[in-house]
Amino acid sequence: MIIRIMGEGQWTFDDTGVERLNELDAKVESAVDSGDDATFAAALSELLDAVRAEGTPVPAEELVDSDLILPPSDSTIDDVQHLLADDGLIPG
Amino acid sequence: MKRMGMVFRAKANKALDRAEDPRETLDYSYQKQLELLQKVRRGVADVATSRKRLELQMNQLQQQSDKLQGQAQKALEMNREDLAREALTRRSGLHEQQTGLQQQHAALQAEEEKLTTASQRLQAKVESFRTRKESLKATYTAAEAQTKIGEAFSGISEEMSDVGLAVQRAEDKTASMQARAGAIDELIASGALEDVSGTTPQDDIALELDRMSSGSEVEGELAAMKAQLSGSGTPKEISGEAVGAEAPTETPEQKPEGEQS
Numbered sequence: 001m002i003i004r005i006m007g008e009g010q011w012t013f014d015d016t017g018v019e020r021l022n023e024l025d026a027k028v029e030s031a032v033d034s035g036d037d038a039t040f041a042a043a044l045s046e047l048l049d050a051v052r053a054e055g056t057p058v059p060a061e062e063l064v065d066s067d068l069i070l071p072p073s074d075s076t077i078d079d080v081q082h083l084l085a086d087d088g089l090i091p092g
Numbered sequence: 093m094k095r096m097g098m099v100f101r102a103k104a105n106k107a108l109d110r111a112e113d114p115r116e117t118l119d120y121s122y123q124k125q126l127e128l129l130q131k132v133r134r135g136v137a138d139v140a141t142s143r144k145r146l147e148l149q150m151n152q153l154q155q156q157s158d159k160l161q162g163q164a165q166k167a168l169e170m171n172r173e174d175l176a177r178e179a180l181t182r183r184s185g186l187h188e189q190q191t192g193l194q195q196q197h198a199a200l201q202a203e204e205e206k207l208t209t210a211s212q213r214l215q216a217k218v219e220s221f222r223t224r225k226e227s228l229k230a231t232y233t234a235a236e237a238q239t240k241i242g243e244a245f246s247g248i249s250e251e252m253s254d255v256g257l258a259v260q261r262a263e264d265k266t267a268s269m270q271a272r273a274g275a276i277d278e279l280i281a282s283g284a285l286e287d288v289s290g291t292t293p294q295d296d297i298a299l300e301l302d303r304m305s306s307g308s309e310v311e312g313e314l315a316a317m318k319a320q321l322s323g324s325g326t327p328k329e330i331s332g333e334a335v336g337a338e339a340p341t342e343t344p345e346q347k348p349e350g351e352q353s
Binding site: 004006007008009059060061062063064065066069072 | 216217220221224246248
């Protein structure tokens with residue numbers, strides 16, 4: 001699975017890695033529901049950190065579409081709200 | 093976001109359908125990619141310009157702050173606590189501006205780094221696309237055209253929409269910062285934060301301090317003249333005294349000149 005963080009690039013994940021991300025994604029989703037910007041910022045940065053740390057960066061010269069796209073690290077709840085699918089940022 | 097990426101891809105596909113020869117869309121897209129690359133590079137340059145302007149303002153505010161500190165010190169030495177207080181009050185007003193500028197500076201620096209990386213990434217991808225495009229054109233057969241050419245676009249459209257958005261965000265940020273930077277320039281120019289370049293008239297605190305210095309200077313000269321007049325019978329002794337009386341009064345006058353330059 002290929003994940004893009006907007007403004008930063010793409011990372012490759014295997015299925016077990018994605019499971020872990022789903023937990024963090026749920027946190028982001030509930031933070032958006034809470035409407036609290038600080039909680040949201042913390043949850044989003046935790047998710048993005050996990051992507052950066054646990055994924056394998058896609059080489060810059062590689063041309064490949066992403067399976068999912070995460071918002072940039074400095075997003076606000078407002079920015080993200082309309083990007084959210086019912087399942088959260090990560091489908092499934 | 094997924095939606096945005098799909099919109100972008102749909103547009104690319106439309107361009108594909110319109111073209112008589114699908115190979116032309118490859119060249120067309122490549123052209124667009126090069127244009128975007130130029131745009132990102134301009135974006136990096138714009139952000140750098142804004143950052144440098146902020147640095148200049150931060151320096152100006154720091155000089156101003158140092159000067160007010162010096163004035164407060166001097167006013168206190170002259171027992172003018174009111175003037176010292178005024179100088180320190182203005183200085184604390186400056187401090188708020190400085191903190192604001194520091195935060196903006198950090199944000200711009202982060203933005204600059206992000207855009208620089210994005211531009212390098214896009215450049216690598218554009219280069220890959222070019223290779224892919226050339227090899228596809230060389231082995232092109234009408235039968236495989238649509239699918240092969242469609243595949244050629246995978247990845248690059250998404251990258252382009254992402255980078256395009258990043259440039260847009262950077263431009264928005266720089267625009268709002270430039271508006272604030274303009275406001276600070278106006279503040280400095282209006283004298284509310286007096287210009288340290290020395291081209292504008294001195295501020296009122298400096299004028300008051302100068303007036304006091306030159307006042308005591310005048311007093312000193314007067315005293316020396318009076319002493320000379322009254323003691324004209326013994327000129328040798330008096331002239332020695334006069335030199336001694338003149339020296340200390342000169343120092344307070346020269347100090348502010350040195351600080352203001």
